[in-house]
Amino acid sequence: MIKEEIPKNRLVEFTQVLDVVESIVNQVRQNGDKAIIDLTKKFDSVELKDLSFSKDEIEQQASLLSDDLRRAVDVIYEQLKEFHLTLMPPEVGGGKSGVEFGIVWKPIETVGIYVPGGKQKYPSTLLMAGIPAKIAGVREIYFSTPQYDKLDPMMAYICQKLGIKQAYRIGGAQAIAAMAYGTESVHKVSKIVGPGNIYVQAAKYIVSREVGIDGIEGPTELVIIADDSADPRRVATDLLAQGEHGKSSLLVLISTSGRLISKVKELLSTDVNDFYIVEVKSVEEALKISDELSPEHLSLQVRSPRSTMKLVRNAGAITLGNTPPAMVDYGAGPDHILPTNGWSKFRGGITVLDFIKPISYTNLDNPTKELIDASIKIAKYEGFEIHGKSIGIRYE
Amino acid sequence: MIKEEIPKNRLVEFTQVLDVVESIVNQVRQNGDKAIIDLTKKFDSVELKDLSFSKDEIEQQASLLSDDLRRAVDVIYEQLKEFHLTLMPPEVGGGKSGVEFGIVWKPIETVGIYVPGGKQKYPSTLLMAGIPAKIAGVREIYFSTPQYDKLDPMMAYICQKLGIKQAYRIGGAQAIAAMAYGTESVHKVSKIVGPGNIYVQAAKYIVSREVGIDGIEGPTELVIIADDSADPRRVATDLLAQGEHGKSSLLVLISTSGRLISKVKELLSTDVNDFYIVEVKSVEEALKISDELSPEHLSLQVRSPRSTMKLVRNAGAITLGNTPPAMVDYGAGPDHILPTNGWSKFRGGITVLDFIKPISYTNLDNPTKELIDASIKIAKYEGFEIHGKSIGIRYE
Numbered sequence: 001m002i003k004e005e006i007p008k009n010r011l012v013e014f015t016q017v018l019d020v021v022e023s024i025v026n027q028v029r030q031n032g033d034k035a036i037i038d039l040t041k042k043f044d045s046v047e048l049k050d051l052s053f054s055k056d057e058i059e060q061q062a063s064l065l066s067d068d069l070r071r072a073v074d075v076i077y078e079q080l081k082e083f084h085l086t087l088m089p090p091e092v093g094g095g096k097s098g099v100e101f102g103i104v105w106k107p108i109e110t111v112g113i114y115v116p117g118g119k120q121k122y123p124s125t126l127l128m129a130g131i132p133a134k135i136a137g138v139r140e141i142y143f144s145t146p147q148y149d150k151l152d153p154m155m156a157y158i159c160q161k162l163g164i165k166q167a168y169r170i171g172g173a174q175a176i177a178a179m180a181y182g183t184e185s186v187h188k189v190s191k192i193v194g195p196g197n198i199y200v201q202a203a204k205y206i207v208s209r210e211v212g213i214d215g216i217e218g219p220t221e222l223v224i225i226a227d228d229s230a231d232p233r234r235v236a237t238d239l240l241a242q243g244e245h246g247k248s249s250l251l252v253l254i255s256t257s258g259r260l261i262s263k264v265k266e267l268l269s270t271d272v273n274d275f276y277i278v279e280v281k282s283v284e285e286a287l288k289i290s291d292e293l294s295p296e297h298l299s300l301q302v303r304s305p306r307s308t309m310k311l312v313r314n315a316g317a318i319t320l321g322n323t324p325p326a327m328v329d330y331g332a333g334p335d336h337i338l339p340t341n342g343w344s345k346f347r348g349g350i351t352v353l354d355f356i357k358p359i360s361y362t363n364l365d366n367p368t369k370e371l372i373d374a375s376i377k378i379a380k381y382e383g384f385e386i387h388g389k390s391i392g393i394r395y396e
Numbered sequence: 397m398i399k400e401e402i403p404k405n406r407l408v409e410f411t412q413v414l415d416v417v418e419s420i421v422n423q424v425r426q427n428g429d430k431a432i433i434d435l436t437k438k439f440d441s442v443e444l445k446d447l448s449f450s451k452d453e454i455e456q457q458a459s460l461l462s463d464d465l466r467r468a469v470d471v472i473y474e475q476l477k478e479f480h481l482t483l484m485p486p487e488v489g490g491g492k493s494g495v496e497f498g499i500v501w502k503p504i505e506t507v508g509i510y511v512p513g514g515k516q517k518y519p520s521t522l523l524m525a526g527i528p529a530k531i532a533g534v535r536e537i538y539f540s541t542p543q544y545d546k547l548d549p550m551m552a553y554i555c556q557k558l559g560i561k562q563a564y565r566i567g568g569a570q571a572i573a574a575m576a577y578g579t580e581s582v583h584k585v586s587k588i589v590g591p592g593n594i595y596v597q598a599a600k601y602i603v604s605r606e607v608g609i610d611g612i613e614g615p616t617e618l619v620i621i622a623d624d625s626a627d628p629r630r631v632a633t634d635l636l637a638q639g640e641h642g643k644s645s646l647l648v649l650i651s652t653s654g655r656l657i658s659k660v661k662e663l664l665s666t667d668v669n670d671f672y673i674v675e676v677k678s679v680e681e682a683l684k685i686s687d688e689l690s691p692e693h694l695s696l697q698v699r700s701p702r703s704t705m706k707l708v709r710n711a712g713a714i715t716l717g718n719t720p721p722a723m724v725d726y727g728a729g730p731d732h733i734l735p736t737n738g739w740s741k742f743r744g745g746i747t748v749l750d751f752i753k754p755i756s757y758t759n760l761d762n763p764t765k766e767l768i769d770a771s772i773k774i775a776k777y778e779g780f781e782i783h784g785k786s787i788g789i790r791y792e
Contacts, residue, residue, distance in 0.1 A: 014605075069777060072770035075493075079767060082492040087499060087754070089485060096478040097471075101729040103483060106709055108742050124774055154777060190741040205605055209410075209612060212742035216605065234789060241786040309757060313502055320759040324790055326783040327760060330771035333497040334756035345586040346504050346608035348754035358483070358744035360730035361705060363716040364723060371475060374468035375726035378520055381465060381550060387722040390637040393630065394720055 002265060006252055006276045006293065014202035014216075021202040025177040032183035036174045044118075044171070046148045051178075051185040053151050053159075053167045061156035073157060076127060076331040083333030084132045087351045097371040100363040105356045107137035108212070110187065112179035114194035115145045115155070118171070123154040124329065128336045129193050129350065130162040136355030142179060142187055146171025172196070173203035180207035193350060195337060214354055215347060218340040219248035222325055223295040223315075225286040225308070228257035230301035234322070235260065236267035238299060241326045243273035252276045252295070254286040287311050294344040299325045316344045367395060398661060402648055402672045402689065410598035410612075417598040421573040428579035432570045439568070440514075442544045447574075447581040449547050449555075449563045457552035469553060472523060472727040479729030480528045483747045493767040496759040501752045503533035504608070506583065508575035510590035511541045511551070514567070519550040520725065524732045525589050525746065526558040532751030538575060538583055542567025568592070569599035576603035589746060591733060610750055611743060614736040615644035618721055619691040619711075621682045621704070624653035626697035630718070631656065632663035634695060637722045639669035648672045648691070650682040683707050690740040695721045710740045763791060 014021070027035040033051060040048050053061075065073075093102030113129040115122050126143065133141050143164050145155065151167065159167050168186055170178055176196075182188030191212035192204060204213045222242040226235050239251045251273055255261050261277055268275055280286045283302055290298060294314035302308050305320040312318060316338030319325045329336045338349040372395045379388040410417070423431040433444050449457075461469075489498025509525040511518050522539065529537050539560050541551065547563065555563050564582055566574055572592075578584030587608030588600060600609045618638040622631055635647045647669055651657050657673055664671055676682045679698055686694060690710035698704050701716040708714060712734030715721045725732045734745040768791045775784040 069773060072773040075766055075770035076774060079492055079495070082490065083497050083756075086488045086490040086497075092482045094478065094482040096475055096729065099475070099723075099728050101479050101482075103744075103747075104705065104708075104714075109709060120779060122778060124778060154774075208604065209601055212739075234786070237782065237786040237789055241780070241782040244780050244782050305759075309500070312500075312755065313505060315755050318500075318755060318757040320757060322790060323758050323760040324786045326775065326780075326786045327495075327763075327771060328756070328758055329780075329783060330774050330787075331767055332495050332758040332760065332771075333492065334758055343608075344753065344755070346753060348499075349756060351499075351754055353749065353754070357740065357742060358747055358749070359708065359711050359714060359740070360479075360724070360745060361714040361716060362719050362724055362728040362730055363701075364719040364728065367723075370471055371727055374471035375723060375728075377465060377468040378472060378550075378726050379722065382518060382520060383516060384637070384640050384722075384725075386633065386637040386640050387725060390630070390633040390720045390722045391726075393633055394718060 001270055001274045002268065003274060003276050004278060006278065006289070014198040014205065017198055017202050021173045021199055022206055024173040025203055025206050028174055028177035028183065029181045033185050036170055036178055036183065039174050040148070040171070044148070048148060048169065051168055051170055053169060058151060058156045058159050058167060061151045061153045062160050065153040065157045069154060070157060073154060073161070077131065077161060079331050079333050080127060080131045081135065084135045084352050087353065088135065089353070097368040098364070098366040099371065100365055101361065103358040103360055105358055107139065107356050108190050109138065110140045110189040111138045111142070111355060112189035112192045113141065113143045114175055114192060114196055114200060115143065116196040116200060118146050121152040121155065123152065123158055124336065125195065126155055126158045130158065130164070132335065132350055132352045133355045134162055136352040138355050140165040140187070142166050142168070142189055144168035144170045144175040144179060173199045176200060176203035176207060180211045193337065193354065214337065214350055215339055215343055217337070219250065220245045221250040221296040221340055222299065223252040223254060223290045223293060223297070224299040224301055225283060225290060226253060226255045226257065226260055226301040227283060227303055228260055229303045230260055232260055232263035232267060234324070235301060236264045238325050239268065239275060242297065247272060249273060250295070252278070252293070254278045254280055254289055256280055256282060256286065283308055290315070294342045296338045296340045296344065297325045297328065314344045316349050397666055397670045398664065399670060399672050400674060402674065402685070410594040410601070413594055413598050417569045417595055418602055420569040421599055421602050424570055424573035424579065425577045429581050432566055432574055432579065435570050436544070436567070440544070444544060444565065447564055447566055449565060454547060454552045454555050454563065457547045457549050458556050461549040461553045465550060466553060469550060469557070473527065473557060475727050475729050476523055476527045477531065480531045480748050483749065484531065485749070493764040494760070494762040495767065496761055497757065499754040499756055501754055503535065503752050504586050505534065506536045506585040507534045507538070507751060508585035508588045509537065509539045510571055510588060510592055510596060511539065512592040512596060514542050517548040517551065519548060519554055520732065521591065522551055522554045526554065526560070528731065528746055528748045529751045530558055532748040534751050536561040536583070538562050538564070538585055540564035540566045540571040540575060569595045572596060572599035572603055576607045589733065589750065610733065610746055611735055611739055613733070615646065616641045617646040617692040617736055618695065619648040619650065619686045619689060619693070620695040620697055621679060621686060622649060622651045622653065622656055622697040623679060623699055624656055625699045626656055628656055628659035628663060631697060632660045634721050635664060635671055638693070643668060645669060648674070648689070650674045650676055650685055652676055652678060652682065679704055686711070690738045692734045692736045692740065693721045693724065712740045712745050
């Protein structure tokens with residue numbers, strides 16, 4: 001269907017599965033491997049023997065990948081690497097009032113990547129999570145995916161490239177719980193990243209009391225802002241491409257051109273997806289709607305995409321002008337694990353910054369009397385006498 | 397008491413209050429101001445009339461602050477500002493294979509700061525949350541604290557300096573819920589930061605399904621690693637100072653010097669706090685214990701603090717050598733809102749990066765055939781035909 005009113009509340013409504021998932025998480029936490037095996041049998045009718053893929057299994061599967069596809073992975077790998085390298089922050093330092101201070105960045109030591117997909121395989125997602133983790137210097141990267149028999153050859157090849165420490169054949173909330181708390185076979189990690197269905201997201205939310213998560217991700221979203229310079233065939237194909245992710249994808253066209261809208265409508269097939277199409281008076285009005293939505297993908301198919309981009313307040317990833325949004329899903333460079341459901345109001349897509357953390361350092365070489373006095377005064381004002389004293393015995 | 401075995405599990409165990417807090421959050425979400433007023437009456441026996449402090453009230457209270465304390469705030473303000481400015485990341489861009497890509501950093505538009513304390517006042521925490529938010533460019537900063545009558549004069553002065561958009565006299569889980577969902581009187585925000593008791597932390601956890609939070613903060617922690625060059629009086633005073641935060645503070649000394657340990661023990665008064673004191677053979681062994689704990693504050697009172705710091709893997713804030721850890725709580729520069737309970741394994745203290753977000757952009761100027769082919773191949777491999785087509789119609 002083609003609609004005009006964009007749905008406002010797109011929250012991942014996992015509250016209805018929260019009790020079920022809390023129970024799954026607790027079972028895995030308490031009974032480890034046995035719980036994973038029982039739950040996989042219950043939900044997916046599979047008898048798991050080994051929870052992890054052996055090095056041999058991975059090598060065997062990777063060897064099945066054609067040279068042509070191997071080369072395609074290599075090209076994309078280098079492209080993503082180049083993007084993520086540009087974001088590695090330098091260690092910064094400075095000083096004031098006789099104090100030296102700064103930040104040392106340290107990698108998170110252990111990270112778990114979840115990649116969903118039973119029948120469907122998403123090697124690209126393994127790349128998108130693994131490359132920034134590796135560049136960040138994460139020493140042990142673990143990975144879990146619900147492929148109970150053999151690991152997809154392309155994913156096996158990517159495991160080798162990333163130097164994945166161990167790969168698990170565990171799916172859903174069980175995989176998240178196992179990596180959060182550790183089991184006999186699964187290594188406990190400090191942070192878990194990656195997309196997944198509402199069970200996976202509910203599990204990530206539950207374990208976020210104790211380990212880091214990248215965020216809670218919902219169905220994909222694309223907003224195209226287009227003026228009369230846009231090509232209707234491209235606009236329609238971009239919307240249809242994003243619709244391939246499933247019925248719940250949010251697909252929006254906001255355009256200043258009634259003519260473009262008519263042409264796009266003719267080109268859309270609406271048997272699977274709904275499309276939201278809004279006509280506006282100006283690009284500014286379009287941006288207002290888009291910022292309120294805060295979409296995952298924002299495509300600016302307008303005459304001056306660069307100056308329009310400057311005005312954007314909330315979005316996950318922006319593609320300029322003729323650039324197809326689908327290139328961000330694969331090989332342009334920027335990450336495709338992106339905030340959805342309005343989360344781009346407060347966070348961005350995955351970068352190396354998700355895998356490092358700033359530790360501040362302070363060295364009081366020769367602090368000014370003014371600074372010491374001010375600190376002691378505020379400590380006393382708050383009633384922390386010994387705080388003041390611990391400063392005073394050094395500098396008074 | 398002085399103990400040798402450091403407690404392993406220091407999780408904020410708010411599971412026992414989760415049901416109560418979920419109910420509070422839901423009441424505020426559904427009934428807005430009325431729920432806040434009812435709950436404040438129920439828990440604190442206070443009849444709230446106005447939920448926010450008026451501009452006049454803030455001005456009136458700020459005028460009560462002495463010039464001397466005003467000057468102290470100004471000095472600390474500039475010191476913190478200097479530290480946080482060093483961390484503002486540049487916009488980065490680059491390119492490869494005919495693709496231009498990069499990051500634009502945009503501020504989060506609305507942020508809520510929670511500062512706990514009924515009798516106790518924490519103006520320093522308002523500075524530590526507010527300054528990085530302001531430097532990051534957050535347009536609307538809101539603030540709530542459980543001061544039901546008048547706002548503390550120093551905090552009123554800081555509100556003026558930070559240009560706080562609105563300050564609320566709301567405490568606990570109610571404040572967090574109100575800022576997460578908005579009420580008649582309270583503005584909805586996109587991210588909530590700040591410390592608080594287990595009710596506040598449980599509320600932050602609950603609302604983290606829908607808004608950003610900085611993390612879940614527990615009681616303060618200090619690990620001092622000291623060798624025989626350390627001054628026992630300083631070490632003891634630092635431990636006692638950190639103990640001022642309350643009985644649940646985690647206070648640890650790890651030392652290679654039995655002599656230092658004996659002297660420190662004599663100087664500690666153990667009527668309020670427990671202290672954990674461990675003797676080790678080497679600084680490396682001390683670091684191993686500290687990294688496993690991943691403390692909030694780490695003080696390196698050793699001969700070569702700088703080379704020791706290089707080896708640290710997990711900590712919130714490090715103070716070098718003679719630097720008193722209490723200076724980080726006040727005016728050294730680095731932030732005092734820091735990860736606790738082992739969270740420094742995966743995140744750092746508050747910086748400007750908590751208030752901005754990276755939006756990626758992609759411009760396919762003249763992409764290489766190799767990159768386009770590789771992207772289309774992987775799209776097809778994953779079964780996303782139209783993704784490939786949307787790329788192909790532009791470049792094939």
